Amino acid sequence: MPEITLIDAIREALDEELARDSRVFITGEDVGPRGGVFRATMGLYDKYGPNRIVDSPLAELSIVGIGIGAAMAGLLPVCEIQFADFIHPAFNQIVNEAAKMYYRSNGQWPVPLTIRAPYGGGIGGGLYHSQSVEAFFSHVPGLKVVIPSTPYDAKGLLKSAIHDPNPVLFFEPKKGYRAIKGEVPTDDYTIPIGPASVTRQGSDLTVYAYGMMAYYTLQAAETVAAEDGISCEVVDLRTLLPVDKVTILDSFKKTGKALIVHEDNHTMGYGAEVAAILSDEGFEFMDGPIRRFTAPDVPAVPFSHPMQEFFMPNPDKIAQAIRDLAAY
Amino acid sequence: MTTHSPAEKTTARPSENLSPQTLLDMFWAMLISRRLDERSWALHRQGKIAFHISGMGHEGSQVAAAFAINRGVDYVHSYYRDLALVLALGVTPHEFMISLFGKADEYSSGGRQMPSHWSKRSVNLLSSSSPVATQVPQAAGLAFAIKYKWDNKLVDPNDDTQPRLTLTCLGEGSTSQGEWHEGMNWAGVHNLPFICLVQNNMYAISEPTSEQMAVSNVADRAPAYGLHGVVVDGNDILASYDALKEAVERAYNGQGASLIEAKTYRVTPHSSDDDDRSYRSREEVEEWKHKDPIGRFQRFLTERGVLTQAKLDEFEARARQTIDEAQRAAEAAPYPPEEYALERVYAD
Numbered sequence: 217m218p219e220i221t222l223i224d225a226i227r228e229a230l231d232e233e234l235a236r237d238s239r240v241f242i243t244g245e246d247v248g249p250r251g252g253v254f255r256a257t258m259g260l261y262d263k264y265g266p267n268r269i270v271d272s273p274l275a276e277l278s279i280v281g282i283g284i285g286a287a288m289a290g291l292l293p294v295c296e297i298q299f300a301d302f303i304h305p306a307f308n309q310i311v312n313e314a315a316k317m318y319y320r321s322n323g324q325w326p327v328p329l330t331i332r333a334p335y336g337g338g339i340g341g342g343l344y345h346s347q348s349v350e351a352f353f354s355h356v357p358g359l360k361v362v363i364p365s366t367p368y369d370a371k372g373l374l375k376s377a378i379h380d381p382n383p384v385l386f387f388e389p390k391k392g393y394r395a396i397k398g399e400v401p402t403d404d405y406t407i408p409i410g411p412a413s414v415t416r417q418g419s420d421l422t423v424y425a426y427g428m429m430a431y432y433t434l435q436a437a438e439t440v441a442a443e444d445g446i447s448c449e450v451v452d453l454r455t456l457l458p459v460d461k462v463t464i465l466d467s468f469k470k471t472g473k474a475l476i477v478h479e480d481n482h483t484m485g486y487g488a489e490v491a492a493i494l495s496d497e498g499f500e501f502m503d504g505p506i507r508r509f510t511a512p513d514v515p516a517v518p519f520s521h522p523m524q525e526f527f528m529p530n531p532d533k534i535a536q537a538i539r540d541l542a543a544y
Numbered sequence: 545m546t547t548h549s550p551a552e553k554t555t556a557r558p559s560e561n562l563s564p565q566t567l568l569d570m571f572w573a574m575l576i577s578r579r580l581d582e583r584s585w586a587l588h589r590q591g592k593i594a595f596h597i598s599g600m601g602h603e604g605s606q607v608a609a610a611f612a613i614n615r616g617v618d619y620v621h622s623y624y625r626d627l628a629l630v631l632a633l634g635v636t637p638h639e640f641m642i643s644l645f646g647k648a649d650e651y652s653s654g655g656r657q658m659p660s661h662w663s664k665r666s667v668n669l670l671s672s673s674s675p676v677a678t679q680v681p682q683a684a685g686l687a688f689a690i691k692y693k694w695d696n697k698l699v700d701p702n703d704d705t706q707p708r709l710t711l712t713c714l715g716e717g718s719t720s721q722g723e724w725h726e727g728m729n730w731a732g733v734h735n736l737p738f739i740c741l742v743q744n745n746m747y748a749i750s751e752p753t754s755e756q757m758a759v760s761n762v763a764d765r766a767p768a769y770g771l772h773g774v775v776v777d778g779n780d781i782l783a784s785y786d787a788l789k790e791a792v793e794r795a796y797n798g799q800g801a802s803l804i805e806a807k808t809y810r811v812t813p814h815s816s817d818d819d820d821r822s823y824r825s826r827e828e829v830e831e832w833k834h835k836d837p838i839g840r841f842q843r844f845l846t847e848r849g850v851l852t853q854a855k856l857d858e859f860e861a862r863a864r865q866t867i868d869e870a871q872r873a874a875e876a877a878p879y880p881p882e883e884y885a886l887e888r889v890y891a892d
Contacts, residue, residue, distance in 0.1 A: 238696060267695045273733060278681040278726035285685020288670065289619070289707075291692060293685075308723070312675050313682070319888050321663040321671035322654035326891040357889050381891035458890075 220400050223393040225367035226256050226332075229374040230294065232404065234264050237292060240378060243270040244279055244296025244332075253298060254334055254393055280306035280331060284314050284383075287329040292378055300335035300387060301347040301516075314383035315358035329383045330374075334390035335363075336428050336479055338528045343516035346524075348480035350426075353385050354457045354489070360384040360409055361457040365430035367398040369454055372407030380409060389427040396431055410455050412463040418449035420542050421473035421504075424464065424490050426453040429477045429529060436534035446542045456486055464490060465498050472503030475541050479529055482510040504544040509537040558612075558789035559782040564850045570611055570781060571845060572859055574603040574838045577628035579863040580637050583871065584644060584659075588816040592875075593644045597660045597815040599627040602743050604837030605776070605806035607632050608784035609711060609741055612792050619690075619710040621670040621683040624660040625743065625810070626713050634667040637866050641874035648880040654888070655880045668707055676718035680727030680740065683712035687736035687801070701798070709737040709795035716805075717748020719762050728803070732770035737795035739788070740771075740803045743778060745810040750823035763805035771801045778806025779837040782844070809835070 233240045248271040251258030261269040272279045283295040297303045317327045337346030354361045364370035377384040425433040430452040437448035476487035487508035517527050584596040610632030639651040643659045652663040663671035687710040693699035731738040742762045766773025776787040791802035809832035813820040845851035
């Protein structure tokens with residue numbers, strides 16, 4: 217089975233869906249001849265032309281608004297927001313419009329829209345090329361929020377997102393675009409949106425993570441197994457909305473200790489929701505405090521390297537957080 | 545370029561080709577909207593409904609638009625004042641009454657939305673929102689999809705059973721929103737089959753246009769987007785029809801997007817929660833009532849012998865009966881079950 221990068225897997229998903237279904241099109245800034253600033257759409261313009269790969273004006277609100285309209289007209293738009301940090305102008309269209317359209321029209325107007333955006337820090341991007349925005353959107357019923365951490369998951373989940381009749385936000389950990397490699401089958405497959413994935417079996421504690429942190433957590437789990445004899449179960453959440461309470465609770469019933477890792481800010485980050493679910497519905501299995509290891513509560517990721525590294529969780533810091541919880 | 549319609553033309557205006565029956569249909573469409581609108585105000589004053597937002601005064605440009613497009617087929621993404629437009633498209637007075645009372649099986653939203661937040665898929669009427677101008681980029685997206693299907697040979701551009709343009713409406717105040725700018729920009733860049741009908745009634749709730757924009761006409765901005773811009777008397781239904789019909793033909797023929805600014809007036813307050821005595825004079829309101837689009841069209845049709853007193857009496861009687869029946873049915877209808885609030889969050 218070929219081993220490809222995360223960005224390759226994303227491009228393969230787009231390519232295959234463009235080939236298979238004439239309703240699929242891509243729009244966003246620089247998606248055309250430039251192939252996307254991260255090369256997510258590299259080669260697709262030459263293959264499918266300007267009628268399918270559409271360079272947009274520099275205007276995120278309308279990239280999404282156009283996508284909503286086109287989706288309601290029966291197309292399957294894949295709208296790229298160049299950096300998740302720039303999604304905020306589109307917040308009105310995403311939250312007030314896309315999320316509520318099916319509900320407010322009593323099911324008359326579904327919005328089968330996919331919005332892709334690179335998110336996350338650690339790449340020297342400073343405050344406005346490093347943000348995590350998943351918490352804002354995971355709060356909104358009517359949306360789906362998906363964050364893959366492996367090429368295999370990225371390809372399968374993106375295909376599902378494109379065909380999902382609901383608006384799906386697909387956030388891609390940009391630090392992992394080339395750093396994360398994995399085996400991806402050549403035959404066609406999809407992964408359903410919804411279920412989380414247990415990526416490492418364990419018994420002492422559960423670490424819940426997603427995106428780059430799910431990747432780092434596996435490394436940290438390997439380290440603490442080898443050095444400290446700690447057995448971690450790792451749950452890659454993959455879909456943040458809808459919440460996979462079943463997998464979250466099943467793992468907690470096994471281990472009784474939970475650590476949630478994300479690179480988003482601490483307060484009101486996604487970890488707060490997982491912690492609330494565990495404390496409410498997993499109370500009987502609780503064997504220690506439910507902890508969240510996250511970025512600090514500062515407005516965004518600083519540029520200067522030492523400050524950036526201070527902000528970002530990494531495998532060593534995650535390993536220490538695991539040790540601290542295991543020792544409780 | 546911006547033109548003030550009607551331009552000097554040697555060829556016949558589109559409205560000159562309208563049959564007497566069609567002219568009467570247009571008059572009926574204005575009248576039923578006006579009478580239904582009046583009844584809604586009465587119901588609110590009687591404490592029977594919680595809220596009403598009115599389109600009284602706007603009937604001319606709205607009915608003109610409905611009759612200019614392929615109504616029921618072309619996409620319409622409207623706004624809360626478009627009662628006459630949506631009734632002409634096929635929303636019924638009964639459906640509207642159900643929405644005023646928030647009763648079960650409400651046509652637009654199942655009772656989830658406030659009244660005048662339209663949606664009727666069977667006539668390609670999109671779902672309206674409250675945040676203003678959100679419909680404009682979406683309307684550009686619908687028009688983009690029409691052109692996409694033409695360009696990718698998925699639909700024949702001459703197939704009139706398919707939508708061939710998107711009409712979107714809003715007030716002049718809403719053109720201050722960035723959403724309007726971005727939707728117009730897409731329409732121009734991509735030469736979309738798109739018509740933006742701005743119903744300029746001089747006030748955004750209490751704010752006059754001088755507080756909203758530095759230009760005299762919204763349509764003056766059309767060249768900035770590469771759109772064809774037209775200013776028209778929105779209270780002259782046939783002049784409005786002519787401007788809109790030309791825009792429709794442009795859209796159908798791949799000649800791109802138009803911005804039609806209909807000058808009109810809102811003879812009522814913004815909504816049942818507004819009191820317009822605080823920001824405009826009664827004299828101004830009275831002056832505009834004399835320019836009412838329905839009165840003007842009635843005189844035009846009467847002078848030409850198209851509308852007789854007998855026909856007018858018949859229309860008024862039919863309107864009263866239709867509205868009375870709709871009100872009775874809505875008052876008697878059940879509410880939706882409360883748990884219905886949990887349904888339709890996600891599509892399957």
